[in-house]
Amino acid sequence: MLTDVPSPLYYLHNFERALAWLAQRYDDLLDATEHAFLAEFPRLPLNSRALLVRMLMRKGMIFRTSRLTYEEVGCPVAAAAPLAVLGWVDPDPPLTIDALFALSTRSELQRIFSDADISKSARKSEWLDLLRARHTDARRLVDWDADTPDQILHVAIAPLADRLKLLFFGNLHQDWSEFVLADLGVYQYETVSIAPSARAFRQRADVEAWLALHACREALDAAEEVDSLESVFAATRSIEIDNAWLETRRAKLLFGIGQCAERRHQWDLALTVYERCTWPGARQRRMRVLERCDRFGDALALASEAELAPENEAESQRVARLLPRLRRRLQLPALRVERACVIPRDLLTLSRPEEPFAVEYAVRDHLDTPSAPVYYVENTLINSLFGLLCWEAVFAPVSGAFFHPFQRGPADLHAPDFHARRATEFARCLAQLDSGTYRTTIVDHFERKAGLQSPFVFWGILTRELLEMALDCLPAAHLRLWFKRLLEDIRENRSGLPDLVRFWPDERRYELVEVKGPGDRLQDNQTRWLEYCVLHGMPVRVVDVRWDDGEETGEIEASCATSTAEATHSSATDSTAGASA
Template identity: 65%
Template sequence: MPVLTDSPDPHYYLRNFQRALAWVDERYDDLLDPAEHAFMHAFDSLPLASQALLVRMLMRKGSLFRASRLVYSEIGCPLEAAQPLVARGFVDPDPLLTLDELFSVCTRPELSSMFSGVAARSSIRKADLLAQLRERHGDARRFALWCTQSSDRVLRVAVTPLCDRLRLMFFGNLHQDWSEFVLADLGVFQYETVAFAPSSRAFQQRADIDVYLALHACREALDGWPDDEPLDALLSSVDACSSANIWLETRRARLLFRIGQHCERLQDWATALTVYERCLWPGARHRRIRVLERGGHFEQAFALAGQAVDAPESDEESQRVARMLPRLQRRVGQAVPRPAGARAIARSVLTLPRPSEPVNVEAVARDYLGCVEAPVHYVENALINSLFGLLCWEPVFAAIPGAFFHPFQRGPADLHAPDFHARRAAQFAACLAQLDSTQYRDTILRHYESKAGLQSPFVFWGLLTPELLTLALDCLPAAHLKRWFERLLMDIRSNRSGLPDLIQFWPAERRYELIEVKGPGDRLQDNQIRWLEYCVEHGMPVRVLDVRWADDARAAAPVGALA
């Protein structure tokens, strides 16, 4: 990991890039192709200024750069530093530019000068000017021919795709970039140290890298896919990305789910059904039921809903299918049984003066309800998730295959995968078993001290003060913690959110109450309803508090009163 020093190295970004290349070379030497091997060897032999210039460009967006904008004191003249890069074929010193590429590197005044006849109106937007010129300028030209009055130069980084593959091998994804090193250098982010075994690599064979890149290309294609164009070609490309790598298959399933949603938006029920039928991503079954219903296949929808009722994959699916079922029963001519009585959730109304300044209704309720003897904290999803993350730190950061690929991960890559819990079942069971004694308190407090500030998908360090942690450990029964943690593990993707906004503690009595706050016109969301019902089912003190403003004619209770 990079380390802060008293006198920052002006080439810190280059050192980090070199560190990443060394990491990739050590762990992926058997998967690198000849071009990648050649690049890494050649890069080491470049002059320092040339190395630095290339990395500076790789850290910026795109692959085209104006030489006049590559101003770095530690590099000097960018054209001189670029010469060894040009000799190696890493940089094109005078590339052909399409009109779109020209627009990406030029300012609006420069374009007005180049195309004065069309851009006579100073108010015309850059995008509109580009649209007007596209039909007339389909050819590609060098910058000097586009912009005859400029002495500037445009450089194109020719190794961007190759370096993106190296970045992918290092991070295991394409959404992280080399700036992660900088943030770590500055102390903005700190990460848990995870032992990386060879089996923990993101990619076990060269084909895995190709599959990932192909899936990424399919995802980008979907984002720009025309609504009137059939999806056959895209679906064929996704089918070709089938892999024995479980991690990659999970990514493919998630992409198929997104394609199904795209088809639903277009009301292309037949294609949506085809996609969902071969998609294993959580939620695909209830989407199939919905699509069958929308397409008029009520018998099939009803049969599939019956399967979901008998063996639900999650609380979310149960909730959604329960709403569909009465409609489907009517459609197939079955009697609709009277719904079972919903679990009673306590609900009250609090009427207060309207704040003079805009403020969250949750904060208003917190300030009104809290007192010295019974403090109230605005925690929403942060407290329960943080306690879980502190107790279960080891299994969350277990170095199992497909979980951790590099030193800059906030959490495991498979966090939202359907088998996340199953792959760590024994470790999680051992952690939750501590809740049957007082051991859990020691573990949570120890991790609170030893892991302070380390990135985690569960722990909210900014909210979890020593005071709040002490109150929580003193007032939250271990049995309730265990129930909450078990539900989190059932479906992390859905259950990490939806928890009540406030928690009130009575330290002298070692008790608490969870409070979901709703302002005027606000309603309970599905995930909030599921959490509230779960708490009621297990005897946990919880209620919904509806806040009304005193100057609202609909307010039904006196100022400061609870109804």
Template identity: 50%
Template sequence: MGTTALPPHRLYYLHNFVRALDWLRTRYADVLGAPEQDFIARFTQLPEPAQALLVRLVMRRGPWFRAGKLAYEEIGDIDTAAAPLLALGWLDATAPLTLAELFAVHTHREVATLFAATCTHQATAKSQTKAALLQALQPHHTTAQPYRQWHPTSTEAVWRVAQEVTALCTRLRLMFFGNLHQSWSEFVLADLGLFQYEVVPFDAQSRAFQCRADVDHYLVLHALRQALDDGAERPPLLAAAVQATSPNPWLERRRAKLLMRLGEACEKAADWPLAEQAYAHSQHPGARHRRIRVHERMGRHADALALALLALAAPESEEEAQRLARMLPRLQRAAAQPGSAAAPAAKPPRSARTLPPPLELALPYPGPATSVEWALRAHWHTDEAPVYYTENALINSLFGLLCWPAIFAPLPGAFFHPFQAAPADLSAPDFAERRSALFAECLQTLNDGRYRALIRERFASKHGRQSPHVFWGALSEPLLELALHCIPAAHLRLFFERLLQAPVAHRSGLPDLVRFWPTRPVEQRYELVEVKGPGDKLQDNQIRWLQYCHAHGLPASVCHVRWLDAPGMEPLMGATGT
């Protein structure tokens, strides 16, 4: 009787890997070097079981694997599948393991039995935890050796995926996704429908890396970031990061972020001179503000004030302007030395506006399981005046739906593989400028009333697709209809224009609740409300949104909630406003 063939979907991971290789050969023929081309050619000539086994191992945490623990029905006999990989040197059965690597492929019971004869008289191997046993044995086993020398009586094979194969597959994955945080599992999640992505028509030249040097550069920056996270010495890391410049703007933004993280690590270690150097070389948002703070820490008050005044003349963002407004009085006092002229008073930035007085409200304590936002929503909500807890979801989602064609426009450098939830340049300073005509066309529909039909249509046709601004889990059809009914088009334009100023930074900080009055006799109305419980304060990004709303006549307010009968507190007397 013949063997029944397995359904093709049992090898889904292999099919996806082959799809990725075909994609890379089509779009990166000029970037693939001899090692990658040789790997792809040899891989395609392997028997299907060997291909499947290698892909399985590359996708799993390795690099060491015990043959006896590998069982895949669709692959069949593991030893047979592994034979071509061993012949190519892609799997290695004789590579030396360290003691820690040996422990990683064995259970506590197994290593306790293996080293039972070498344990000290103070404790038996089985009475110690695995970590304690490893620590006790490490001083006596400092040399790596093949598995057969560690475990002479074992008949099981232990394989290591060759380092060059792991590095090659990592490089190919990077070239396909344009990053290293996405994995081959993206194919599976998309096939299962768990993640849905917008289909963006881009040509063969739309790719993350334009030359081989770009890929090399990304990997250098990634290695430096890993070294920083692993606690490597910071001075050589900083020197390497300063030298790792690139003509590619996208990679320069990554380098700026790395320098920012280096500066933060130096600050945490109170290494102020090194932190100052890192921030001085970084163009990442916020680096200049942190450099001013480091100048203060170092007692360089004149330098701190000079840099702050320079920043105030051309702030990089509302956030920087807000921070400078708080810092300047302190910097001016510190920089005014005896016998010297006082530093000139700086004019506060335009964003430093006052807010209307908040509403004070006292409510019965709802218990620890209910947040203050839900408690206030329950207090206000009625059928005639519904209240939703949306936070950032509503305004962002309306923007994302109306401006969907502009956000997902197939511009060069924006999309380069089928699993992107957002354009790659979303955080770039020129994101909105590059798409200015497209965004203008979207916002024009607010003038002629077409926006409601467009938003409804995209809510239906794009539902569930990944987007940097649409919060599908929080956006229901009733909420959408209330928003389109009660929020004037002129107000939506104002919200959207601020989002366009900084599409990433301004996504957060919007008020918690939205109140609707859809059946008022004169006009429909809405209000955004930021909710604060006892001891809670407004965050900077919340203040900036509230200031913007107040300056432009958008109905937004703050409500401070107190509890009438919280445990351990005296009953509070106060308004029970509506």
């Protein structure tokens, strides 16, 4: 933690810590320019180093010297001179009209373009649209504005600094401010033993492949022309990758390209992309595209294949909906379908709130009583209990999981072998549910790890009162079932849990409640969690809300009536399933 009076150069010291970390772990992967940067940077004058890091921590690569006012830096022009000698900063770069507008105030632009026939009441963006066609060339600031006393600095070294940032964090969404935020206690991270050999990239080719994938991602986000989508697909496919982690990133990007092609109704391209994509859900998207193209036989063949060997519960659920529709399209006889697990549903009529108010909160307040308190938890409670019990397993120093001190969780959290690589650690944690020691472990971690970043624990929601109530009322057998399902597919199963939990502390029991407002429907992942709970005899139901001002609810009422009757019929079977589980 920083002292009460932090050093004005704290950001520079943190940057130098990061460079030392990189020199220790990535010396063999750095290219000549990166090696030169690490060698030259410490030799620069203090104010030059401070200025460069200040600019690297700010948004953009072009700055006006009048806006680089830092006491420890002094005159930015003088501090930039040694950086300019090395070619790291350009002290007089050409500016496009867009760059000029980004750097200038409205009054400055009115002076520079005083002869332009533009209404002074027009927005700055409207000025730019009108002037862009007249000024297609880039000019130095003095050529745009001869009267300015200012100077422009362009951080030419920024792309190199981004590569170093990528090597350190393994991504580009984190930046050097992580050091500062950690020192100030804004974000706190678990301390994991990270060996000097631990790093995100094994070879230089991995770095280049990551950057190439990032460029393709940016091209996809910016793609406007129909033809450009095919070029993004070709560029993504052409990247040479020899790294399982990067192949996963490519698969995700390909899935995004396929979705974009679908939105544009480029069905042939979408099929081609999905056929070459291993991201979860790609096969199901192929079925949908084939159906959209009236290729019902091909879609049925693929769906039948998926039915026999689904990649996960989500695909199995979607295929079960698709198959009857495809068979009808092909005029094939309907197959006998096993009755799905019946989810209990109730209809609740409430007064419409006078002010905008989430329907989940309205139901919470309606059900809440002193003897049966109700909490809005959605995905937070079960995930948090899992994260607290299995803290050591989640943060185990497995090879390739942690490679810098600012990780919220392991890098392989969504990898197919995440559980398998920590099977012993997770088994040790879950065994406490049988021995009864799980409560002590959860409470101990709640106290000792409070505030530390975790991919599972929601500190802002999990109060001591809620934690103790949950441990009193949620049976260990049910915790085991929830945690087991989480580990089977973390990506899919961390969400979709019911909105509310209702406790009866005196009876040490609970109920999970999913709330649906007028016109709202269950999402697929919610249905899967609800059916799982019903199958294992856990108390769960859906509450459909209607307002008492006469809003149409006929469909909801019919659904509730049907599900209530079926739930009564199947309650004995459900209870038996829960007992055997």
